[in-house]
Amino acid sequence: MKKLFLFIILAAGFLEIHAQPKNISFFNIFDGTFSTSSIANIEWMSDGEFYSTLDHTENGSEISKNNILNQEREVLVTDQMLTKAYPESGPIQRCSFSRDENKLLLQTDFESIWRRSSKANYYIYDLETGDIKKLTTSEDKQQYAELSPQGGRAAFVQHNNIYWVDLENGNEIAVTRDGKENHVINGAADWVYEEEFGFAKAWHWSPDGNKIAFYRFDESEVNDFYMTQWGNQYPEQVTFKYPKAGEQNSDVQIGIYDLASGETVWVDLSGTAYEYIPRINWTQEPGKLALRVMNRHQNRQTLLIANADNGKVTSIFTDKSDTWIDVHDDLHFLQNEREFIYTSDRDGFNHVYLYDLNGNEIRQITNGEWEVTELVGVDEAQEMIYYVSTEESPIERHLYKVGLDGGDKIKLSSKNGWNSMNMSPDFRFFIHIHSDANTPPTYTLRNSAGEEVRILEENQKARQKLDNYSLPNAEFLELNLEEAGTLHSMMIRPPGFDPGKKYPMLVYVYGGPGSQTVVNSYRMGHTQLWHYFLASQGYIVVSIDGRGTGGRGSDFRKTVYKRLGELETSDQIEAASKLAELDYVDQDRVGIWGWSYGGFMSTLALAEGSDVFSAAVAVAPVTDWRYYDTIYTERYMQTPAENSEGYSNYAPVNLAGKIKGDYLIIHGTGDDNVHFQHATDMVDALVKQNIQFETMFYPNRNHGISGGSTRLHLYRLMTDFILEKL
Numbered sequence: 154m155k156k157l158f159l160f161i162i163l164a165a166g167f168l169e170i171h172a173q174p175k176n177i178s179f180f181n182i183f184d185g186t187f188s189t190s191s192i193a194n195i196e197w198m199s200d201g202e203f204y205s206t207l208d209h210t211e212n213g214s215e216i217s218k219n220n221i222l223n224q225e226r227e228v229l230v231t232d233q234m235l236t237k238a239y240p241e242s243g244p245i246q247r248c249s250f251s252r253d254e255n256k257l258l259l260q261t262d263f264e265s266i267w268r269r270s271s272k273a274n275y276y277i278y279d280l281e282t283g284d285i286k287k288l289t290t291s292e293d294k295q296q297y298a299e300l301s302p303q304g305g306r307a308a309f310v311q312h313n314n315i316y317w318v319d320l321e322n323g324n325e326i327a328v329t330r331d332g333k334e335n336h337v338i339n340g341a342a343d344w345v346y347e348e349e350f351g352f353a354k355a356w357h358w359s360p361d362g363n364k365i366a367f368y369r370f371d372e373s374e375v376n377d378f379y380m381t382q383w384g385n386q387y388p389e390q391v392t393f394k395y396p397k398a399g400e401q402n403s404d405v406q407i408g409i410y411d412l413a414s415g416e417t418v419w420v421d422l423s424g425t426a427y428e429y430i431p432r433i434n435w436t437q438e439p440g441k442l443a444l445r446v447m448n449r450h451q452n453r454q455t456l457l458i459a460n461a462d463n464g465k466v467t468s469i470f471t472d473k474s475d476t477w478i479d480v481h482d483d484l485h486f487l488q489n490e491r492e493f494i495y496t497s498d499r500d501g502f503n504h505v506y507l508y509d510l511n512g513n514e515i516r517q518i519t520n521g522e523w524e525v526t527e528l529v530g531v532d533e534a535q536e537m538i539y540y541v542s543t544e545e546s547p548i549e550r551h552l553y554k555v556g557l558d559g560g561d562k563i564k565l566s567s568k569n570g571w572n573s574m575n576m577s578p579d580f581r582f583f584i585h586i587h588s589d590a591n592t593p594p595t596y597t598l599r600n601s602a603g604e605e606v607r608i609l610e611e612n613q614k615a616r617q618k619l620d621n622y623s624l625p626n627a628e629f630l631e632l633n634l635e636e637a638g639t640l641h642s643m644m645i646r647p648p649g650f651d652p653g654k655k656y657p658m659l660v661y662v663y664g665g666p667g668s669q670t671v672v673n674s675y676r677m678g679h680t681q682l683w684h685y686f687l688a689s690q691g692y693i694v695v696s697i698d699g700r701g702t703g704g705r706g707s708d709f710r711k712t713v714y715k716r717l718g719e720l721e722t723s724d725q726i727e728a729a730s731k732l733a734e735l736d737y738v739d740q741d742r743v744g745i746w747g748w749s750y751g752g753f754m755s756t757l758a759l760a761e762g763s764d765v766f767s768a769a770v771a772v773a774p775v776t777d778w779r780y781y782d783t784i785y786t787e788r789y790m791q792t793p794a795e796n797s798e799g800y801s802n803y804a805p806v807n808l809a810g811k812i813k814g815d816y817l818i819i820h821g822t823g824d825d826n827v828h829f830q831h832a833t834d835m836v837d838a839l840v841k842q843n844i845q846f847e848t849m850f851y852p853n854r855n856h857g858i859s860g861g862s863t864r865l866h867l868y869r870l871m872t873d874f875i876l877e878k879l
Contacts, residue, residue, distance in 0.1 A: 699724025
């Protein structure tokens, strides 16, 4: 009996191991079945051999110090230690070190505001004494707290003003006092800077910790936008400043506050014509602040150096374009205080340049018909630059290092796919992350020569899970179009694909300037998993990167200038038409869907290409660029007064009468980005044209349309629509 029992157990195990792979279910999209492990929350420590992590365990959060070579781990602080001192505190959610690594700034009770903005409670943990203190006595939450480089001070934003705290005596000093909601913001970005220039924290310690440089936004002349907050007997109004295309922006100034004197010097920009200040950075030279200022069209960017003592500026150089200039963080001042490194696409592709502080170009360090997509770091001791580029392929990323003189270039990645790196501050080691479209990420520790030191995470569980499911491989195709030339495409075919059958096809599109959906990278979020689910239901799912998308140089990316929607839509229609000619595609059942810019595109595709597409889903779509914000819209379209035809010709609200087929439009009423107004105007235009359609709104949901069971509901809604209409 024991032998028989053992045989049954072994047989069951054998059958489980060798069971036929199963199809992905709808609920697998959300239940974490295909989640992967990562080496996340890593903060390198100053010596480059240790890093800290914030880990969430069964007993709560804990911050540890880890040896990168042997993985020895020392726990520094835990939730229990914090709640012992402050019982009312929540779990630790984020942390940061002082430069000397003797103090930790702990963040709890995180509360999101817009896309990047937030507020929280902060605590200071002294690693030498073990003392924990609350950053401020205020009962209200703070924003963007940060320790000074020397660790003896901290500063934060609260109620639109900046404060600094002397950690020795607890004294709290106001840097600004004029902050007022919907009028003046100090130290935090206004809505449009946060969304389009990519930062919410708008202040910086000087390297010596004696000064604070900060933004001041006067948004009193910016028009108010109102959103209704549903759910109460009397719904409330949410009011915030949102500058729409062609309208008034905030007036922006840069202040430099001296902690010793308590005085603020304002950077003197009276002789400089500008609309935006997308970046400020302290240089290596004490008392020198770098500013990048741009005109409203964002096709001219000037680098200025401001004297922190008197606010006077010196112009270093100006970058110009016939279209637009993308804002980036690839500005690095060398410690020799004579030179700096900058990236630009002035020769048609984004590359690395070396300049002197008089604005003279010393040399172009990288060159070729490919793009540098990230400047990882500059090892000045070895005179080497580390970067990521598209040199192998626009749909891949690879790692390189090259000398400051442009020589001794070495490729640090070897496998096809998507490669990224997390470099130690001393440049001795980096964590290499590699994946491809069909392979979960692997994390390895490598030395500066790219040699593997050891494997940190292989995601074996995720790989085994994939073996248990019939997930088809993503395939990459090149499509040759008459006007656009060669376009990259990705296709997912149904499990058990039979070329003798006819399958419906769904196109997924985003298509915004500089974006890419066709990439050889492992992406298993809701969207990609939904595509695999649809494939299991007998659909071919494809994505095509048309003109305007990234990775292929400025001519390809910027050809859409002043006519958003025109060329991108044409490419989607022509590419889908070519794919529909394949023997195994049912030409009568071709659909398209997208979110945000992709919703704008899917709507236009159904209006302009109803002979190709029979159905479209548009989630949170832009339907009239006049309703979108100044910085994004005018970067590509100029103002409505300057480019009225460009705004009107491809506005979905103006093409509603051309829509034929099945159309589903979805929007959240609490969308602060692409306002619900876009959907209501589109619905109104469709009704006026007597065009039948389907719609769904999600009360109080933002642009991401999430929270609770919202995503489950949304994807079920779209699934039912696709299954019925295609």
